[in-house]
Amino acid sequence: MNLKERAKKLKTDIPAVFIAMKKKETPVGAKIIAGLTVAYALSPIDLIPDFVPVLGYIDDIILLPALVTLTIRMIPADVFDVCRKEAEGLWPAGKPRKWYYALPIVAVWLLIIFLVVKAIW
Template identity: 70%
Template sequence: MLNLKERANKLKIDIPAVFIALRKKETPMIAKIFAGITIIYALSPIDLIPDFIPVLGYLDDVIILPGLIALTVRLIPADIFAECRIHAEGLWADYKPKRWYLALPIVAIWLLVIYLIIKTIWFR
């Protein structure tokens, strides 16, 4: 059984591996659908259960996201996911992503959310 630190490191590799599998033509369509849902949920600034709710707020980060990842990994053929996992491990050289530009959609989402909040508050 994996301890908490090992699970966190595994998730750090599995999330990019799921994204890589999403883009592979060999990945079955149902796996691509779940991979898309998983990636969107992982990158979303909005959680199913807000983090400010004591204890329950972090359940989605501890249960829902790993569950989505586990389900998605089961739907992807093992040989394809093994390839994706190897590729994902290579993305984190010296604990810095080699392809930093993959973070641009996340930054764009956060900027949009901040803009909408400011617009809502400022122009009531």
């Protein structure tokens, strides 16, 4: 599978993870990871900003696909197949960007800043 095919599959897997997160057949652990994955995917703020050379694109190339893969492995295959079919036309204009999905990322950055300031004092 080449990079273009993987990117296309990722575009359909994120909405499928979103749908699977709402299904009662999905285990609780998978729902938690799915919630983190969807929040990170839909957040307009990256954990590592894109303007940081090289590291800025690691989350887009490695972190997000790894989170999606981990989530898919935790969801039963038959449940995820149904979710994939339901997700085929869910976000035709691309993934929505909601500012409230950025709150976990902002919280992580605030925690890092707090710990750095505390270590300096």
